[in-house]
Every structure is written in C-alpha cells, then in structure tokens.
Amino acid sequence: MTNPITPPASATPRASQTQLADVSLGAVRTTAPTVEHHDEPLGIGEERPRLSWRVTTGARNWVQERYQLAIRRVGGGTARGAEHGDTTGWIDSAEQVLVDWPFAPLAARERVEIRVRVTGEDGVESPWSPATTLETGLLAPRDWDARFITADGPGEPDGPAPLFRREFTVRKDLLSARLYITAQGLYEARINGRRVGDHVLAPGWTSYRHRLHYQTYDVTELLLPGANALGAMLGNGWYRGYLGYWGARALYGDQRALLAQLELRYADGTEQRVVTDADWSWLPGPVLTDDLYRGEHADLRKEPAGWDRAGHDAARWQAADVLDTDPRILTAPDGPPIRRTETLPAVSLSESSSGTTLVDFGQNLVGWVRITASGGPGTEVTVRHAEVLQNGELATRPLRTATSTDTYTLAETGETVLEPRFTFHGFRYAEISGPPGLAIHDVEAVVIGSDLRRTGWFSCSDPLLERLHENVVWSMRGNFLAVPTDCPQRDERLGWTGDIQVFAPTAAFLYDVGGFLASWLRDLSADQGKDGNVPWFVPDLMPTPSPPTAAWSDAATVVPWVLHERYVDRGLLARQLPSMVAWTDCAARETDETGCWRAGFQFGDWLDPAAPADAPSAGRTPPEVVATAYLVRSAELTSLAAETLGELETARRYTELAERTRAAFAREYVTASGRILGDGQTAYALALHFDLLPTPEQRRHAARRLADLVRSGGFRIATGFVGTPLILDALTEAGEAHLAHRLLAQRQAPSWLDPVTRGATTIWERWDSLLPDGSVNPDGMTSFNHYALGAVADWMHRSLAGLAPAAPGYRSLRVRPLPGYLTRASARHLTPYGEAEVAWRLDDGAFHLSVVVPPGCTAEIWLPDDRVPEHVGSGRYSWSVPYPVGAGAQLQRTTSVRSLIDDEPSWTRLVKLLQSIEGVTFADDRALVKLAVPNLDRSVADFVSRLVADLRPGRGVDAAEILAELEEADPHA
Template identity: 55%
Template sequence: MPYPSPTARPEPVRFEHAASGFGIGSASPRLSWRIPSAPEGFVQSAVELELTDEAGDVVTERVDTSEQVLVAWPFPPLESRARACVRVRVAGQDGSGWSDWSEPAALETTLLDATDWSARFVSPRTVGGIGQPAPIVRGTVELHGEVVRARLHITALGLHVTSINGERVTDEELAPGWTSYAHRLRFRTHDVTALLREGANTIEVLLGNGWYRGRLGWDGQRALYGERLAALAQLEVAHADGTVRTFGTDATWGARASGVLADDLYDGQTTDLRWDPDGPEEPVDVLDEDLGRLVPPSGPPVRAVAEVPAVALFRSPSGRLLVDFEENVVGWVRLRVRGGAAGQRVRVRHAEVLERGELGVRPLRSAEATDDYLLAAGSNTVAVLEPSLTFHGFRYAELSGVDEAQIESVTAVVLSSDLAPIGSFECSDPDVETLHTNVARSMRGNFLDVPTDCPQRDERMGWTGDIQIFAPTASFLADCSGFLTSWLADLAAEQQPDGSVPFVVPDAIRGPEGPAAAAWGDAATVVPWVLYERFADAGVLAAQFDSMRAWTDRIAGLAGKDGLWAGGFQFGDWLDPAAPPEDPAAARTDPDLVATAHLVRSAEIVARAAEVLGRDEERSRYTDLAATARDAFAREFVSPSGRLHNDAPTAYAIALVWDLLPTPEQRAYAGRRLADLVRSAGFRVATGFVGTPLITDALTIAGEPHLAYRLLLERGCPSWLYPVTMGATTIWERWDSMLPDGSINPGQMTSFNHYALGAVADWLHRVVAGLAPAEPGYRRILVRPIPGGWLTSAAARHETPYGQAAVAWRRSDGRFLLDVEVPVGARATVHLPGSATAVEVGHGRHHWDVEEAVPQARPVRTVRDVIDSPWLWDELVSVAVETGLAADSAVVAGRIAPYLDAPASALPALVPPLLRPAPDAVRARLEQIVAEAPAVPS
C-alpha cells in the first residue's frame, strides 16, 4: 500500500481566466491549478485530470507535464449547456506518489453557437426613442411544475437592467458593457432558478442609451452604433420531470416608458419617482440582427466594488451644499432622503476637485455629470436616490433641492470591472505608499469595461497609448488577463485593412483613415506580449498574432526600406511638462525618434511572439526588420560619442531601455548624459507619456539608481509626489493638473483620475521591492531589490499564476534583511545588493540577514557632486530660496547645469552671480556648506 504523498492537494481548477466555471464560453477551456505546498525540491512531472459529466460518467486523462498554468483541455470538446466537474491531482519527479485530488470545480458552458439562440432582438416600436424616457421591454412566462434549474442568457443594444418578478437578475452594472458592437456584442448567462415561481413570471428589461446610443466624444455625436435600443433574452428552464422549456424575446413581448426620463453616460440620469409602473404598453418590433456577433465574456462584469460614505457635508462660499467623500472615485451617489413634496427636484452634481471652494466643473467640458430626481409625495418615507444607467468621476458632489435635515445618508457607490486584486506594495515612505495607492485607485476607476483615459469628462475612451504604457503595472495590481484579452479582440476587430490601429478602442471617434501613431498603435503588440509575460498566456499571442503583424507591417511600410519612420502625425511624448497647456504634443523629444524606436520595439516583439508560436519564417523576417530599424535609429539619431541629436531625457531613456545604442561606449555616454539632464532639471520630471515609464529604469540601467530615487522622491512640480502633497487620491492626467495655488490647469484637457503617469509603479514593484518575472507567468522570478533614497524598507506581494510570490527587505543596524516567498511550481533567482553572485532557490520561504553593502563614497570635487549629495543639494537650495536668489530647486539646477564639471570650491563664487547679486553673507554660507560637505554615496 503506497504512502500518501506529502504534496498538498491542488487548489480547485480554474478555467481560462475565470475564477468560476459557470457560463464559460469555450468548448475546450484551458485549465490551471495551484499547489499550496510541497516537499523541498518537488517538481511536478505528471497530472491526472478527471472529468465527471452531468450523467455521472467519469473520464480520467494523464498528462506528463510540469505545466500547471493554462494547460490544454485533454477531454473531448464540450457542447453548449454542458455541465461537469473537473478534479486534478499531481505527481512529482521525486517518486513520492500522487497527491490527493483537488476539490471538484464545477463547469457549465454557455451558448457556444449562434444556432443555440431561438430568441430574437426586440425593440420598442415608438417609446424609448432618442430624447424620450428609457423604455422597458417586458414578457411573461407561465411555469408549471417544480423548477430545478433556470438560466437566462441576455444582452442588449444599449444598457440593460433586468429583473424577474421585481428582483434584479444580477448585481452587474452597465451591462453588457462596451465592445466593438458591430463585430462583438457580449452576452452573459445568469442562474435565475431562485427568482422563478409557479405560474406567471414577469421578465422586465430596462434599456438605457449607454455607449450604444448615448453621447460619445467631445463633438456631440450620439447614436454612433444605432438609433434603436433592443433586448435579447433567452430563458431556459429545466423541470423536475426532465422537461426543458425555452422562452425568448419575440413579438409577444411589450414595451412601455419607464420613470427614467433621461439617461446619458456623460450627462447623467433624470428619474421620476412618481412613475406609474402600470402604464400603457405597446408592441415591440423584432429586429433582424446578426446573432453571429454574440460573444461570451472573457473577463468579469462591472459591479459596485466598494461603498464610500461621505466624510463631510458643508456649505461652499456661495452657500451651496457640498459633500466630500475624501477620495476620487468612479460611480454614482446614493442619497437617502426623508420626506419631500411630490415633484420636488433633487439634483446631484459631480466634480473631482474644488476650485476656490466651489465645485470645479471646467474639466468636465460639455459633460453635465448631473443626476436629477423628482420625488414622490411622502412626508415620512425615505427615498433612495441613485441612478443605474450612468456613471461619474468625482470626489465632491453638490446637492440642491434638499436641505441637511432631509438627508439620511450620502454614499459614493464605486463601480469598476470586478478584477481580483493580486498585487500590493509598501515601503517606509508614506508619500510613496500614497502614490502607489493612488495608482491602484486610478486603475480601478478607469478599468470600467474598457481601459479608459478618464472617467469624468466628455471622453472616457479606450486610448491605446495609455494602456500600452500602463499594462505592466496593471497586470501586477489586478488580474486583468481576461479583461485585456477582450479589449484586444476589439482592437483587432477595429483594426483597418492596412493594419492601422485606431487611437481609441472601441473606435468611438472614427478618426482619420490609416491612423498610425507610435506608442498608441503599438498597443497591438505590447499589450499581448505583456499578458504573455505576466500570465503565461501564449494563447493571446496566437489570437492576436495577425493583428500584431498587421500593425508592424503598416509602420514598416511607412518607414520604407531604410527603416526610418519619419513624418506624419504623431502624439510623440504626449504631455511633456514643457509642453504648453494648449498643445500637449509639443514635447522636447523628436517624434520621429519616438516613432522609429517603436518600430524597433514592435518588430522585436512580433519576432519573439513568432518564436513562442513556432513560426520560424516570421521570427526571421521580423528579427531582420528590427535590425534594419535599429540601424536607422543609430544612423539618424545617435552621434559616434553616444550623444543623441535630440538631447532630451525621453530620447535617452528610450535608447537605453530598448538597447538602441550600438556600442558600450555610446551606452555609457548616454547614461551619463541622461543623469546630467536629470540633475539639470533639479530632479523634476521632464518626460511625458512615452518617457515616464522608462526614465527610472533608464537611470538604473545607467548605474545611477540613486538619481532614479531622487527623481521619485522629489516633491516639487512636476513630480510624482507633487500631486500627493496637494492631496491627490488618484493619478492626474497632467503633472500640474492643479497648480500650486489651488487653481485648475488652464488646459482644456485636464483630469484628476488618469492612470498613465502612474506607470512608474511597475518600477516600484520590479526594482524598489525587487519582484519581477524572469519567465512567463513568474515561473522563474527575478528577485533583485535595489535599495536607495531614504527608504529603509520595501515589500511587494503578487498572486502569480502559480501562487503568491513576495519580497520584503529592510535595513537595520548595518544589516540588510531580505525575505522571499516562492510558490510551488516556480523558482527564483535572488540577487543580494552588493553581491556579484546570484542564488537560485525553489518554492518556499527564504530569509537572508547579511551585512549591508555600504556604497563607496566619493569626495565632493565638482558641482555635479554637490547636486548628487542630497544633504548638500538641500542646503544649497535652502540658501538660494531663503535669500531670494531663486524660486525653487529647478531654477537653481537650471542655472548651474552648464557648470557641472566645475570644481565644487568654485560654487560659492559661481552661484550668486548666476542667480542674482547676493550679499557676502550668502557667499560665506555657501563656502561653509562646501567645506562641511560629507562624501557623496555612489
């Protein structure tokens, strides 16, 4: 009799990217599992997968594999509506035998083919037109006999809120979400068994404009996808006697107006609580819609993921009643009001910030962001006022038509795609922790069915450039694998025949034919590759490969045979802080440099994807294309010394991180030059969308991580921590969305919830904490923390596909303490600071307590050394500011930048004339500072 395996039984199987197997939309879903614990040295060598179908028949398949993430389905393909359970057990190379079986994971497929639908889209005949109250379509189902199972498959043209017998079918909001409706319309399957009863059952579907028919974009366009709202619902009921009956939307359904008088995602919702639910009903029209575009979901729906109670109710300087929720959120306000006269109008206006104590609505542009309610009579009743067909981005709300005495409570209902949080970061600097919290909150607010740019103004679109730079951060913070897989399918669907990628996906702005903007269109290659790296999903590469290749071919065609992509429209290094508010594309970095560098990057990614997929011909072709574009970059933009013709921080960051400099000498020079540019800016950020995700990595690669920390920890404007000092709770669109005097940036494009510039969090995870993937899915983990700045500790945790990985370090009494956790199925390569030797470790918890490697110090010889010494620099800036020689550190840095190589001893004589004539006392103080200068850590 064999001994039981010491390996813990696996956790229940996951199907594709879903935690639950209910409503799965694949006939052969890939399977993943985690092993909670195993003996030291355990390596999975084989698995047994067991499928038990609805009839109780059991099939077991053995697979000799060490893989446990997205393993191919080993059983025959499933049919629509199939119900089964799957278990797994594992064995290791050590010969210790099989683990116990996992708990069974239930699986139920949804409708897998258009022919499974007998229902048809129905649309109100006259009610619910544009500008009219939102319609309700309603049908009645007669049931006799015990119901053992009931499934409702549903979607809509527009938004739907669906109920059976007065009870909501689901807690999802803004369903069915936003996809490229002409190509892909998402439906979901719901278990409604508990909502049905013997006899008559009423199904009601409230339809809203949503993205389908509401306003989209800043030009006032509406009904981009169609003018008629419609519902598609199919109810399938299984009875105890074995019979199955199917009911669906058809010509027998009726329609009537609801109490929602107006609804729009930008403008808000108006609701009349006096509405009579028994109003007149009219027939519906059956629409001839293509059911072949129906797709099941690959990610979770939008839900109310949190509730934030109001922290303050107060009057503005003008006497308006304002509410502060103390954090910037996305969703709506739930207001409980007692009493009120019939027809009394209660209004809720929303804004992200206050300006001069009043609601700051200018960043909304034309979006009204206002919800109105007409109360029913009831002096003692409590009315709950909240919308269901809109959303807003806000921290503050203005209430009118109601006084404090009537208000029972005010709550912000937070909406987001319900993505499981899988990553965290903490460190010894509270402001950096707040920065990271703000990044996560901005992601939550803008990952609302599509990765939007902002949630508050007349835009809220899936800008490709934003998610391209943010995807690595996003994939660490939350399980966005299915969410982004769905979005990429829309990108491919919207891609033009020549391979061009729209600026936004879904393409709501219907921009120019053949749009080709570097960093924006490159989402077609970068995002699939990030999903492969972070979630080990080669399937997304296979699904997107034609799209990836088409985009790269498109920009290669624009570049021509010499590989230089020049000319044409580009966003460039968008929102470079040097750009004027009215022209965010006017960056310091040459757009042709940005474009050619992205051609190199995309070609390399396609070559790597081809290698993963075993497509050798494409691998060779795109490797050659990358080499041609790389040569063009070096020829056009790089001098023999390594100095770039475009002497800007983003240019050097691109060249260093993407390895675009041919020789070691050029790379060394570029690193030194980038460091000097950072010094010359006084450690203020000088990069836009393209450079910001790269600048700290570039400094690290250049051997100047201490400057990366100085950049991170700067609090002047522009910097990552400046918004934190201004009370920001989300990431701003502009470095100075709010000016130091509390006024809103004068640009017409200003948001206070815009995740793109938060892409630096990826560097916090990988470099500051030291937790990075070395192989797809973190099967091999790179642990290489690089401490710096004033941080005494940092930690990161991440739920990898194999289980939790964690790194935590701290400095204490000259010791460096490091803790590492590696999940079963993964390994880690650990680099201790100051050690040239890496340590390989397997799964489990590992601890190191070593003498801290003290950086070698160099004497203060030059002005550069003065800037590199935090103590000296702070002293110098303090003297300059206190005595009126300069307004801030940026002015000081800019003035002395040409003299970085001058002797430090010359500084007292050098600084005052550069800034402004100063008394002898200032010079004496500067001499004292230099004389007392400590050595500079290197």
C-alpha cells in the same frame, strides 16, 4: 565622494554567505482548477477551455512532475443530464497554467465538474482538489431562438427608457433555469419583482459592430410554480448615448433593443423556453433621460406598480417590434462584469459658497451617489458631480459637455433610496439640492468598475510613495470599466491605446486583467484596418480612420506580449500574432528612404511638461525619434511572439526589420559620440531601454547624458506619456539607480509626488492639472483621474521592492531590490503559480531580505552590490547582510560638482548656505542647478569659488568659509 545610496562593495558579502530560512516540509494540496481567465465560469464561450491550478506546500524546491484531471458531467445545466465521471490518466508535465483541455469538446449549455491532482519528484500523489463547476453558454447562432425586440422607431434617439415584460407559467418540478440576455444599449432584468444578478451597465462595452457580449444568469431561485413575469428596462449606454469628445451620439444605432432567452429544465428532462419575440409588450418607464456623460433623470411617479410581477394589468402596454439583428455578433464575455465593488461614506457635509449642500467623499472615484431622501410626492432631488472644488464650488469646467447630473422626482412621502441605473460619474465631490433635512449618514458613494480580482500589493517606508501607489490603484479601478479608458469624468472616457500600452505591466501586477484585456484585444483586432492600422482608441468611434500613430497603435504588439509575460498565455499570443504582424507591417510602410518613420501625425511624447499648453505633442523629443524607436520595439516583440509560437520564419523576418530600423535610428538620429536628436530625456530613455545604440561608447555617453539631463532638470519630471514609464528603468539600467530614486522622491512640481502632497487621491492627466496657486489648469483637457503616468508603479514593484518576472508567468522570479533612500519595501503578487513575496528592510546596519517563491517556480536573488545572483527553488527564504546606512563619505573639495548634486544631503546643505548670503535668493534649487550644469566636471572648490564671486562681486564674501562649513557639516548624520 561615495554615494550614500549605494554602500561600498566591501560592505556586502557574496551570496554564498546567504542564510536560508528553516522551513519544514508540508503536505501538497492543489486549488480548485480555474477555467481560462474566468472567476465565475458560468455561461463561458469556450468549448475546449484551458485549465490552471495552483499548488500549496511547505516543501522547498517542489516541482510538479505529473498531473491528472477528472471530469464529471452534472445535471441542472446540461440537456444530457448527469453522466459518469472520467479521468485523463497521469500526464507527465510540469505545466499547470492554461493547459489544454484534454476531454471531448463541450456542447452548448453543458455543465461539468473538474478536479485535479498532482505529484512531485517524490511521486507522492496529492488529494484530488476541490471541484470547479463550469458551464458553457450558447456557443453558436443556432442556439438562439430569441429575437431582438425594440420600442424605438428608427431615427428617434430620444425618449424614456422602455420597460419590457412577458408572463409565463412554470411547472412545480423545475430543476434549473438560465437566462441568457443582452441588449443594444444597457439592460436591467427583473423576475417576479426581483433584480436579476448584480451586474451594472450590462452588457458592457465592446466593438458592437463586431462583438456583443451576452450574460448568463442562474435564475432558478427567482422562479415560482405557476404564473411568473420576466421584465427588463433598457438604457442608452455606449450604444445610443453621447460618445466621444466631438459631440456625437447614437454611433452604433438609434434603436435600443433587448434579447433574452430564458431556458427552463424540468426533472423529467423536458425543456421550456421563454424568448423575446413579438409576444412581448412595452411601456415608457420612469427613467425619462439617461446618458453616460450627462447623467440620468428619473420620475419615480411614472413607474407602474408591479410591472415586473405576474398579474399586472398590461392593458396600456404596446406590442414590441422585432428587429433583424445578426446573431453572429453574440459572444460570451472573456472577463468579469461591471459591478458595485465598494461603498464609501461621506466624510463631510458642508454648505458651498452659493448656499448649496456639498458632500466630500474623501476619494476621487467612479460610480454614483446613493441618497436616502425624504420628501413628498413631486420633490425634486438633484445631484451634480466634480473631481475638485474651485472657490468653494464644484469645478465642472474640466467635464466639458458632460454635465454629470442626476435628478429624481419622488413618488411618495417618506424615505426613498435613490441611485441611477444607466450612468456613472468620476467625482470626489457632489452637490445635492432638494431633499429637506439631509444628514451625512444619508449619503454614500457607490464605487463601480469591472470586478477584477486584486493580485498585487506594495508597501514601503515613505507614506507619500504608499499614497502614490494607492492613487495608481484607484485610477485603475475607475478606468478599467468594460474597456481600459483614459478618464472617467469628461465627455471622452475612451479606450485610448497609448494609455494602456504604457500601463499594461502595472495593471497586470495589481489585478488579474488576463480576461479583461484579452477581450479588449479582440476588439482591437476587430477594429484594426485592412492595412493593419490600429485606431487611436478601441472600440473605434472615429468618423474617419485615424492615421498610424507610434506608441498608441503599438498597443497591438505590447499588450499581448505583456499578457504572455505575466500569464503564460500562448493561446492569446497565437490569436493576436496576425494583429501584431499587420500593425508592424503598417508601421514599416510609414518609413521613408532612410528607414526611419518621419511622416504623418504623431502624438510624440504627449504632455511633456515643456510642451506648450495648446500643443501637448510638441515636447522636447522629436516625434520621429519616438516613432522610429517604437517601430524597433514592435518588430522585436512580433519576432519574440513568433519565436515563442514556433513560427521561426516569421520571427526571422521581424528580427531583420528590427535590426534595419535600429541601424537607421542610429544613423539618422545619433551622433558618433552618442548625442541623440532633440537631446531630451525621453529620447535617451527610449534609446537605452529599447537598446537602440549600436556601440558601447554611444551607450555610455547616452547614459551619462541622460543622467546629466536629470540632474540639470533639478530632478523634476521632464518627460511625457512615452518617456515617463521608461525613465526610471533607463536610469537603473545605466547604473544610475540613485538618480531614479531622486526623481521618484521629488516633491516639487512637476513630479509624481507633487499631486500627492496636494491631496490627490488618483493620478492626474497633466503634471499641472492643478496649478501652483490651487486653481484648475485652464486647458480644456484636464483630468484628475488618468492612470497613464501611474505606470511608474511597475518600476516600484520590480525595482524598488524587487519583485519581477524572469520568465513568463513568474515561473522564474527576479528578486533585485534597490533600497535607495527607503528603509523598507515589500511587494506581494498572486502569480499564476501561487503567491510570491519580497520584503526587505534596513535595520542595525544590515540589509534583511525575505522572499517567498511559489511551488513550481524558481528565483534569482540579487543582494546589494552582488555581481552574480544566487538561484533558489520554491520555498521561504531570508538573508541578512551588512549594509551601512548613511554611509556617505565626508565632502572633499576635490569632489566633482556632478557627485555633489547626486548626494542630496550635501547638495541641500550647499543650497541653504548660499541662500544665507545677504541679498542672494533662489526660488528653488533649480536656479542653482542651472548654474551648476556647465560645471559638472569641475571640483566643488572651484565651482563654489566661481559661484560666490559671481553672486556677490566685491562684497567680501569668502568662498573658503562656505567650503569649510560644507566640509565640517555631516549631512548624513
């Protein structure tokens, strides 16, 4: 039987028959340079920042030959004032991503403008680009005059959020003002009654013992000639609140503290500094309690009127205490801050079964509820949150101890806008009680997250797949909040290393995470043990060191390599190589005399659907198989990183380790014919995708066994956190892409699309977070917003749409779409070199492909059934080649059962025919699959005859009739 998913070879002409789009030449322009991974390069921490730029042109095959950079020092942010510009002269290089800083190192507080221009092969110079203004922050401890101040006594992790204030005088000839600020805890700063900046939950979360971010704000416009006031409110946040699933709090310290340094520069060159010191005063504020897990309680009656303005009566305010904190932990951020990124209106307002007001926002999200409430002084407003409903009420059990409740006490009559300052929640539904006359337009959801720039998009002909992809995006948005967390709602919200290890490629396509994950990797290195061990989550909070754990700790090698692959970031690779080496050495020490890693605790293939509910690590694939496979992977990635950086001896050493471990894996876990220990899908996916099988025969057998396991599983998911991101790639590489499509398109549980058909708007933690009867999984570890299993989106981008990097930074693209059951798909990605796009459709018996290759890049183009690719340079291209749709051959009695199962329309037809026999029932097609598995190599005629005889013995059912109906029907019509 011919598989309907793949057309006959004769249907596709060679790539030499390609039709190229007619694209006219265009002028060459360069974008304003970008600085490191900063979208807003104010207060950066690099004195020699790397620069990047993109080129726009309609000219085909354009490649940069030379570039020139210009710098001009400008006033307002530099103590040295304006200076004349300077240029580099022409530099012969095609590099345009993260190129080295060619000028003298920048000093602290220095402000410059940068421009670039380029030439191509024709030597024509582009115009100078628009200017990018960048400004350094405080680069060394000596740049800080401020001291940390606190209102908390030692050993007192309770109490209202304190307000701090200080008045000062500003002259009329103010030129510029910068506020450098951070906190032990969370801060919200105010000047003259106005909020400073738009960051929320600042300064974010880092490994506070090693690194504490400070922020830089241009506050020039907030200051007035004469008397001014600078104030701030402090919350607990990650520093002092509850943190972790074991009920701990104040893990970093029990004293919230503020550090602020306001620097004013005047037209005559003089400077003035207002810094936190003993001259500041404090008073308990209106936020009585605040916690990231439990929520926030504010009594608005307790906020002193005008406290953040000059002239406030501060007689009741107390002097702040000064702390002795090491300024060496202070560092400028690598990535964007947390912000409000969107607001969503309520889609319904209803009464719950208990009589409370329920609000549905139609989307599981991360943030909080903003309410315009009415009521007199003393009116209490309470907001509770949950991701799903159970029996018409909020399902709060999955939150565990995270009560996720915000309460407000109103201060005055009339409308008041309510929203918290120092907490966040994961929710779709909210229960609101207290305010009278609440209407749907009085309520909206505020979405927050690290303010990442979107860079990737996907579309296809299946609305369910598009919704699945959108769910992946929303789960990433909710969990990329300061650090890449596992979930945003319960008492956890930790930077689990295993989750980001599998999800990093998807993340790097959807958003620019270069700076965000570079910052997280700094924390990983800082928290890494002296023995090289990497903790289960970063920042590390464990009371005792976690044991070395495969696939989780391997984030130390996988994530840096992904970032280099997607952003050409050799600098990050060089910085992380010692961490990669240390982890790989640590894992290697865990091996025994066989060369395999078999001892110690492992998560294994976490949440394999076959694992018992109370033992999610006990999946079908033995943990030692996972651990040894990942040791090979980490050794290879460490070798590749070292080779990329020119450290050839290090590269050789880890290549040898990879080969030794690969041989040990095959020796201990693989039979001569290719059967792998555990015989689970994850074991074969690891072995195939990580290239762990030494002989072609073993690889062919493993590929065939994996395919049969997918068939025998009824095309339902049979993998957990480790296998799920690999299974579709392993099938594709094994020549079984049609099975990958069947697995992805499955709508019955467990599958990617089952939650979508049941209304999910984010990715679930468990395949059965919601049970078939609609009830919430009773296990204590149940989340409806986990991005890990959404790692499948990477395959959707690379294989379904066909847009993949073939060289770091997408300098070369690999365009190889796999149409499958879809009639169209597209992917668009803003690469470091410019926008790349692949779009294809099946129409009128033809396959139509259009491709955009960014300037300076090349692409290899694979049309369906091509054996070799066509290579093109930058530009816009299109192809149209014959592609019969619905080309499945008519069923033959001699067809094998394996091929019958692969042909979904024919298989579905057989299921229906058998179910029509009186007295024969199948709960679903899996019951028939179990009967088919021992007969995969038999003919359809033999299988149906045996099956009918077994199903209806002595009842006169004629197998020939079923075969005739199966043959006569054309399921592909």
